[in-house]
Amino acid sequence: MELSNRQEQIIEIVKEAGPITGEKIADRLKLTRATLRPDLAILTMAGFLDARPRVGYFYTGKSGSELLTETIKKYKVHEYQHVPVVVRENTSVYDAITTMFLEDVGTIFVVDEHSCLTGVVSRKDLLRASIGKQDLNEVPVHIIMTRMPNITVCRREDLLIDVANKLINKQIDGIPVVKDTAAGLEVIGRVTKTTITKVFVELIMNDHI
Numbered sequence: 001m002e003l004s005n006r007q008e009q010i011i012e013i014v015k016e017a018g019p020i021t022g023e024k025i026a027d028r029l030k031l032t033r034a035t036l037r038p039d040l041a042i043l044t045m046a047g048f049l050d051a052r053p054r055v056g057y058f059y060t061g062k063s064g065s066e067l068l069t070e071t072i073k074k075y076k077v078h079e080y081q082h083v084p085v086v087v088r089e090n091t092s093v094y095d096a097i098t099t100m101f102l103e104d105v106g107t108i109f110v111v112d113e114h115s116c117l118t119g120v121v122s123r124k125d126l127l128r129a130s131i132g133k134q135d136l137n138e139v140p141v142h143i144i145m146t147r148m149p150n151i152t153v154c155r156r157e158d159l160l161i162d163v164a165n166k167l168i169n170k171q172i173d174g175i176p177v178v179k180d181t182a183a184g185l186e187v188i189g190r191v192t193k194t195t196i197t198k199v200f201v202e203l204i205m206n207d208h209i
C-alpha cells in the first residue's frame, strides 16, 4: 500500500507522541480534524495505527509486509474455493476428456454414488491413457485415476496459504475441498493454482492493506 505524504507524517507523529488524539495530530499538521479523518480511517483500517476511544491513536509497529502477511494468513479455503467438476468412476476416459474441455478445468475429481471422493484424473493421466491402443470409450476413469487414500485434500476452514503450499510441495494443479461424512469424504469444492493466482492479483489490485 502506497502511503501519501500526509499519511507518512501522521505515522511519524503518532510514533513519536502516541497515544495522541486526532485533535492534537490535526493541530500539529495545522489542519482541521475533519480534513484528517479519512487518513486516520485508512491508517487504522490498514493496521498501521490503532485507535482507542478516549485515549487516542498509537502506532502498531507493524511494517507493510507484516500487515500483508497477517492479511493473507486470514484467508480461508471457503472464501475462495470454486465449484468442483466431478465424474463417476465408470465414466469413460473419452467422456472425461470431453468434460475437461466443456468445463474448462485441468483436474477432474472422481466420486462414488454418495458424491464421495474415490480418485483424481489430471490432464496428463488422460493423455497417458490416450497414447495406448485402447478404445477410450471402453476404459473407465477408475482404471487410470490416482486413487484414495493417496489424494491430497483440504477442508473449508483450512488456510488458503497452507493449501497453496500443498499445491507446490505435492506438485499438483488442484486439490478437492472435502467434507467428512459417514459415507466418506464428500467433494464440495476445488482449489487450484488458478484460485491462488486470482487471490494474488486481487490482493495487489485492491491494494488490500
Ligand code: ADP
Binding pocket: 106, 107, 120, 121, 122, 123, 124, 125, 145, 146, 150, 151, 152, 153, 171, 172, 173, 174, 175, 176
Ligand atoms: P498434470 O496432469 O497437468 O501434470 P497434476 O500436476 O495436477 O496435473 O497431476 C499430476 C499427477 O498427480 C496426476 O497423476 C494426478 O492424478 C495426480 N494428482 C492430481 N491432483 C492430485 C491430488 N489432489 N492428490 C493426489 N494426486 C493428485
